[in-house]
Amino acid sequence: MSKDDGRQRVTIEDVAKRAGVSTATVSRVLNKTANVSPKTVALVETAVDELGYVLHTAARILSNNKTGNIGIILPATSNPFLTSLLESINQYAIANGYNLLIYATTAQASIRGGVPIPLNEDNTDGLLIFSNSVDEQTLFYLHRRQFPTVLLYRTPPQGLDVPCVLLENKNGARTLIQHLIKNCGHRRIAFMAGPPENQDSYWREQGYREALAANNIPFDPNLMGTGAFHDWKAKEQIEQWLDQGLIFDAVFAGDDTAAMAAIVTLQRAGKRVPEDVAVVGFNNDTMSEYINPPLTTVHAPTGAIGRMAAKQLLQLIRGEPAEKKTLFDTEIVVRHSCGYKLAVKPYVDAEEHL
Amino acid sequence: MSKDDGRQRVTIEDVAKRAGVSTATVSRVLNKTANVSPKTVALVETAVDELGYVLHTAARILSNNKTGNIGIILPATSNPFLTSLLESINQYAIANGYNLLIYATTAQASIRGGVPIPLNEDNTDGLLIFSNSVDEQTLFYLHRRQFPTVLLYRTPPQGLDVPCVLLENKNGARTLIQHLIKNCGHRRIAFMAGPPENQDSYWREQGYREALAANNIPFDPNLMGTGAFHDWKAKEQIEQWLDQGLIFDAVFAGDDTAAMAAIVTLQRAGKRVPEDVAVVGFNNDTMSEYINPPLTTVHAPTGAIGRMAAKQLLQLIRGEPAEKKTLFDTEIVVRHSCGYKLAVKPYVDAEEHL
């Protein structure tokens, strides 16, 4: 291993010798954990510099279990929504003296047969867990170890008492679909679900169904599909619907990413959005107002959610209690893709002006 | 610390006792590092399960320096381009038995006074370093320690011999600006630079200047601004230019994120894009074809770059040599925002059809 051929590592002992003090003293000045005479401090600091000493993280962790890091585990899917979430958490963490480490897992992360997950109690002081990115066994393990953990966008499993920070989905979705029905006159509204087991998607679907019921529109299973909060998945779903000749005048894409892909796929198939088919999303990602046509969606306070989760986690780490459950409300944002007319005009191709 | 109140951790020793074997044997079956009789293996494995034993990462690292992780350090800016990069690296890492840990730093990460950076030789087997997210001192330190390191989107500093994976920027930018000048008839082309010290931005500017020179357009320092590869920064720059009455008929935004923000800012100020002002970007992010108008840009093979960097790093970790320098070429993508007419029509507002 190339890593082992490296020249001998400079240890705290080397520093101690060079400075003519004990390792204990070096540790004290490094951690400011006790009073040390200014003279000694200077001695140690120059020794550190001269030797190029860098503390061995693993050794410290083994010895006292402090890392200065918090971690977040999330599914490895590239959704701009996740970027916003991470950004807000990172900011909060740094502002409070912690570094954020990120692990994006393709499978559901799990401890099993003694194998730890890559971000855990050994290299972080606490963990944020997004949706169902780790399995229940691991959740229970962390809880048994009383390791500071906060759940994001999911509730804890039965019998597990872990704080969670959530988005209110049902009301937002219901309002959105009501708008589609009442204000825009759509009746055959297709729904694209998120990833399997996703709680946000589940509740958005409930809101969709409630709006239908409230308007005496019978639920039609043929209008149920999957966008998986993913562009190519949404593309496939739209293409399949088009191929099979499904009749629909609107699509609730599940989230903005799927909505964006749905719009483009429909347009490439010769459909006009929103004249032929309306499309609405969920989240209000940054690009939602820039796309073509601007997207009608539900605004989710993603940054606030991230900050709140980080805040709860740091409280837990400090040994303070945290909120069992925090719920954030949403707000509908009406633009053009739903077919409802607005004052602001979107871009019009040059040739139209000629 | 709440983390210390947790019930006693199950160690390898507990497992050994339970299974009636030595810790050495437990370690052997856990790591498959030597032959153990099937009978003993079974004994150990059930003990692991019954006790809920999970290996202590830090202890293993301290003992043998293997982590199974690679790390990437990058600046904490939310650019969809980075998401693509991370996705490709993560896929490659996982396909090859490594986990990717991510650290997004707001300042330039640095070891100093013995303080390690959060992702380092103690918790990863190798490091990918994006652009100038860590300082030179740290780069030299890692090299001195012979720690596997690959630079992404930057060359090593003078005197440092570290592999790097790069994007070709100058030719791409020159071609793009040539297109703006020759095919679209623009002459006063403003340029928005990326973040300070960013090598990609530097070379894009060189390409811009070369295209100008090749067409006998004098370089005008008034047309030089900053977009910082960031939406709000680009917005500010456009607003400032508009305020001061700068005359320009095109903007090379530096990257797609800045371009998207530039387009929207211009439109809100009552300018038509591309009729009044053309806008072009760089990268060809996913959303570039969806925005309004669809963006003319330069395609960068971000996924391939990420995979290549990960590949080089794993070679280094295995003790194999890596390419000193890998350069990826680009390709211009002409859509609507440059003003050049294409067959594919963008979205047209419903009212235009009435």
Add this chain to the structure above:
DNA sequence: TTGTAGGCGTTATCAA
């Protein structure tokens, strides 16, 4: 095939 024991680098306890 298995066990014993030393060492990895740090921090914390206890004395001085």
Add this chain to the structure above:
DNA sequence: TTGATAACGCCTACAA
């Protein structure tokens, strides 16, 4: 204010 030393949990010679 400082020093000696016992953990922390694991791995790997070396022995058996």
